[in-house]
Amino acid sequence: MNHRKKGLWMKNEHIMALAAQLRQSQQSLRGRIVQQREGASSRIEAAAEQFGHPQDSHAQVTTARELALAMTELEIAELNALQEALDRMAAGTYGACTDCGQDIALARLQASPEAARCMACQSAHEHPAH
Ligand SMILES: [Zn+2]
Numbered sequence: 001m002n003h004r005k006k007g008l009w010m011k012n013e014h015i016m017a018l019a020a021q022l023r024q025s026q027q028s029l030r031g032r033i034v035q036q037r038e039g040a041s042s043r044i045e046a047a048a049e050q051f052g053h054p055q056d057s058h059a060q061v062t063t064a065r066e067l068a069l070a071m072t073e074l075e076i077a078e079l080n081a082l083q084e085a086l087d088r089m090a091a092g093t094y095g096a097c098t099d100c101g102q103d104i105a106l107a108r109l110q111a112s113p114e115a116a117r118c119m120a121c122q123s124a125h126e127h128p129a130h
Contacts, residue, residue, distance in 0.1 A: 081114040
């Protein structure tokens, strides 16, 4: 059978499990960032107070933006990678390497669900042969 569609080649139960894993990682990463910042400074709390009541959903959005600004680039990149993986799931391209289009091994996705490339393309990306 060569007519298999690229992406979303996995069983739905695998996709669901990986999606849950991605959302969990997003939450724990956000929680970790908040904890770090709380220890280092009261910047986020100050921002939250400045933008009004926590019940106000607009204020929550603004506070979330403040929180995003307080993140380091690495943390932002990590969160982005998680979000992009969820976006690929929504787009139906999840599980296919973004570089070569080959299926990414399920074991690799289960180990790091945010992986966008297959092993070969990832190592080529990290260590370009010039
Ligand atoms: Zn690849």
